Amino acid sequence: MGQELSYIIVECGSKTARLQLDSFPILIGRDPANSIAIDDDEASRFHLKIKKRLSTHIVHDLNSKNGTLLNGKRISNTVLKNNDILTIGKTRLTFFCTVSIEQSIASQLLEGKEVRFEHYTRISVQQLCSKGEASIDERAMQALCLKMTRIYSIDLLASKIIIYAKKQMPNCAGATFSLWDEEHQQLVVAAQRYWRGNHARSSKALVQVISRRCAILASNKNMQVVILPVLLFAKVPIAMLQLQFHTRQDLTMLATIQLLLQRIVSHIEMLSRRNAMQRWSISMVNSIAKIIEEKDTYTMGHSQRVSNYVAGIAATLGLDDDTTHNLKASALCHDVGKVGIPDSILKKGGMLDHDEYEEMKLHPVLGADIVSHLPNAKSFVSGIMYHHERWDGTGYPDGLEGESIPFFARIIAVADSFDAMISGRSYSGFMHPKDAVAKLAQSKDIYDPEILAAFVKAYRNDLINLKSDTVVKKL
Ligand SMILES: [Fe+2]
Numbered sequence: 001m002g003q004e005l006s007y008i009i010v011e012c013g014s015k016t017a018r019l020q021l022d023s024f025p026i027l028i029g030r031d032p033a034n035s036i037a038i039d040d041d042e043a044s045r046f047h048l049k050i051k052k053r054l055s056t057h058i059v060h061d062l063n064s065k066n067g068t069l070l071n072g073k074r075i076s077n078t079v080l081k082n083n084d085i086l087t088i089g090k091t092r093l094t095f096f097c098t099v100s101i102e103q104s105i106a107s108q109l110l111e112g113k114e115v116r117f118e119h120y121t122r123i124s125v126q127q128l129c130s131k132g133e134a135s136i137d138e139r140a141m142q143a144l145c146l147k148m149t150r151i152y153s154i155d156l157l158a159s160k161i162i163i164y165a166k167k168q169m170p171n172c173a174g175a176t177f178s179l180w181d182e183e184h185q186q187l188v189v190a191a192q193r194y195w196r197g198n199h200a201r202s203s204k205a206l207v208q209v210i211s212r213r214c215a216i217l218a219s220n221k222n223m224q225v226v227i228l229p230v231l232l233f234a235k236v237p238i239a240m241l242q243l244q245f246h247t248r249q250d251l252t253m254l255a256t257i258q259l260l261l262q263r264i265v266s267h268i269e270m271l272s273r274r275n276a277m278q279r280w281s282i283s284m285v286n287s288i289a290k291i292i293e294e295k296d297t298y299t300m301g302h303s304q305r306v307s308n309y310v311a312g313i314a315a316t317l318g319l320d321d322d323t324t325h326n327l328k329a330s331a332l333c334h335d336v337g338k339v340g341i342p343d344s345i346l347k348k349g350g351m352l353d354h355d356e357y358e359e360m361k362l363h364p365v366l367g368a369d370i371v372s373h374l375p376n377a378k379s380f381v382s383g384i385m386y387h388h389e390r391w392d393g394t395g396y397p398d399g400l401e402g403e404s405i406p407f408f409a410r411i412i413a414v415a416d417s418f419d420a421m422i423s424g425r426s427y428s429g430f431m432h433p434k435d436a437v438a439k440l441a442q443s444k445d446i447y448d449p450e451i452l453a454a455f456v457k458a459y460r461n462d463l464i465n466l467k468s469d470t471v472v473k474k475l
Helices: 101-110 125-133 138-148 154-168 199-212 254-263 265-295 302-317 321-332 336-340 354-360 363-371 381-385 407-422 433-441 449-460
Strands: 005-012 015-020 026-029 048-053 056-061 068-070 073-075 077-080 085-088 091-098 119-123 174-181 186-193 215-219 224-232 236-245
Touching: 005 186, 015 154, 015 186, 056 068, 119 199, 125 254, 138 154, 138 254, 154 174, 154 186, 154 236, 154 254, 154 265, 174 265, 199 215, 199 224, 199 236, 224 254, 224 265, 236 254, 236 265, 254 265, 265 302, 265 321, 265 336, 302 321, 302 407, 302 449, 321 381, 321 407, 336 363, 363 381, 381 407, 407 433, 407 449, 433 449
Parallel strands: none
Antiparallel strands: 005 015, 005 091, 026 048, 048 056, 056 077, 068 073, 068 085, 085 091, 119 215, 174 186, 174 236, 215 224, 224 236
16 A cells, blocks of 8 residues: 555646645635635635544635535535545645555545546557657757756646646646656646546546556547656656547647657656655654654744744745755754753753753754764755854854854754744743844854844844744655
């Protein structure tokens, strides 16, 4: 049985996004404090909640003004299943809980949902390609491939592929681009546009595509679905593009789409592997953060808040997405080494004596060692190892000074101290955030002055999120 992965595709106007559901409950609504905040004036501020009990997902409407529709019917409290469509105002949310294709087929047969297409026809893409190649503008295709291989987000690349397919075949009613997870035998939707009906309705055809390594046209009197596999070395399936049509189609233009997919197959594979690795690392990092919270209840929510603050500093400094994600992971794990500190020291009410303090000072080194086993540890371990170093060289473990302190550590140091001040863990007791920011702003000898300035700016621009209920969703 495959590992479960749940996510939601949000479609609102021309915007679409895929959001992985890592931590429950999930709150959805207009208010920015929601786990998924939607820009839809017909949605209530806090519209609905998705909870998870064992492996069951439950959706609750939070007495919203305009109600919540599940597959077109108004609901208040019900179980959410794979491929269910929730409608909130103008926003469409498609829920996915991935299972293996075989499981998916079995569950649909049990529920009588499987739609049997009348015909399953193998499409010879090779033939189409040889027909289509003559009509292809080679220079335009090369330029397109170059553009596609400069995209480093699999979700964005998948969206671009769908847009290109729709441009080539304007009658296409809906499209889905999914990654094939060979290890777990699962399809993971990376992007989807205007797809109507049950996503897995063509699962029988999908099995054929996977097992026969060929493109399939599945059709009945209402619909045609083309499933185009992306094959590495012409035999290893790594992704699939599905196109939905309501009328009979000339499939010649599939050739150009197939050519594009063939030429960027290595790039898709690289991004797909990176995506899988990141998913694994995200769940590890979140587990680590939970372990720290369990161990050190005194600092409940601290790691998550610090992770939120560094995101605000990163936005102000203009850091790119990848760097920001690594920085957030580093902040989330910065105190992980505390799992190696005895409870008698960690949970001591009063001041630590000299020996106890020396023991406590080991936590950055212990933390760095713990995360060093993660596959992408190099990208965020510096923030864990050096977050107690100080700009003037008075910190630990190595007494580094100025810019010799790694960049992530300099940012986490500011965010960490701010949280200590506002949560009463500093010698000054509880401080109002505004006072804490003012006090930090005067500590230019202790913290990197440029990062301090960015922090103050972020706070003034409302980018310092003081809540502690978020988790890292991307690395
Ligand atoms: Fe620390």
